[in-house]
Amino acid sequence: MHHITLLCVGSLKFSWAKSACEDYADRLSHSLKLEIVELPASRSRELEQQREEESERIIQALEKRGGMVWVLDERGKEMDSTTFSKELQVAKDRGDAMTFVLGGAYGLNDTVRKKANRLLRLSAMTLPHELCRVVFLEQLYRAQEIGRGSGYHH
Numbered sequence: 001m002h003h004i005t006l007l008c009v010g011s012l013k014f015s016w017a018k019s020a021c022e023d024y025a026d027r028l029s030h031s032l033k034l035e036i037v038e039l040p041a042s043r044s045r046e047l048e049q050q051r052e053e054e055s056e057r058i059i060q061a062l063e064k065r066g067g068m069v070w071v072l073d074e075r076g077k078e079m080d081s082t083t084f085s086k087e088l089q090v091a092k093d094r095g096d097a098m099t100f101v102l103g104g105a106y107g108l109n110d111t112v113r114k115k116a117n118r119l120l121r122l123s124a125m126t127l128p129h130e131l132c133r134v135v136f137l138e139q140l141y142r143a144q145e146i147g148r149g150s151g152y153h154h
Contacts, residue, residue: 001031001033002031002032002033002088002091002092002097002098003032003033003035003067003097003098004032004033004034004035004097004098004099004100004140005034005035005036005037005065005097005098005099005100006034006035006036006037006099006100006102006133006136006137007037007039007058007061007062007099007100007101007102008037008038008039008133009038009039009040009041009057009058009102009103009104009129010038010039010040010041010104010105010129011038011041012130012133017130017131017133017134020134020137020138021036021134021137024134024137024138024140024141025137027141028137028140028141028144031144031148032092032144034140037061039054039057039058039061040057041054041104041105042054042104047106050104050106051103051106051107051108051109052109054103054104054106054108055103055108055109055111055112058101058103058108058112059111059115062099062101062115065097065099066097067091067096067097067098067099068091068096068097068098068099068117068118069098069099069101069115069116069117069118070098070099070100070101070116070117070118070119071100071101071103071108071112071113071115071116071118071119071120072100072101072102072103072120072121072122072132072136073103073107073108073113073116073119073120073121074107074121074126075113075119075121076118076119076120076121077118077119077120077121078120078121078122078123078124079120081139081142081143081146081153082146082153084120084139084143085143085144085146085147087118088140088143088144088147089147100120100136102129102132102133102136104129105129122135122136122139123135
């Protein structure tokens with residue numbers, strides 16, 4: 001079974017986001033092994049220090065994992081759902097574990113970006129952190145369903 005990790009900074013605070021993420025995680029559990037790892041958010045009041053502390057936590061967590069690293073980042077490449085599905089299928093066929101990184105509210109530093117095999121942009125618009133997690137999990141589910149040929153994607 002394909003192993004995918006979503007490495008996130010912070011926990012979900014809103015019930016609607018928790019519910020949506022749980023729903024997509026449950027749907028995905030039938031086709032892949034999904035692990036969602038929540039790293040503690042920085043408590044610093046300085047934005048740059050927050051970014052640095054959270055980025056360091058991400059780097060430490062990545063050192064414990066193998067496989068491909070995709071960083072969700074505004075500087076990344078946008079791709080449509082079908083292309084994303086094909087990329088996932090290639091990784092699955094190769095047997096590559098995948099880790100997707102979702103940084104904190106103030107982003108990531110360049111050190112994290114340099115650890116990435118790919119940078120993926122979810123949207124040209126700025127999205128709240130919790131919504132990014134929901135959107136990503138929905139797209140992951142959509143990609144799986146495209147690969148299966150189900151009627152979910154139309």
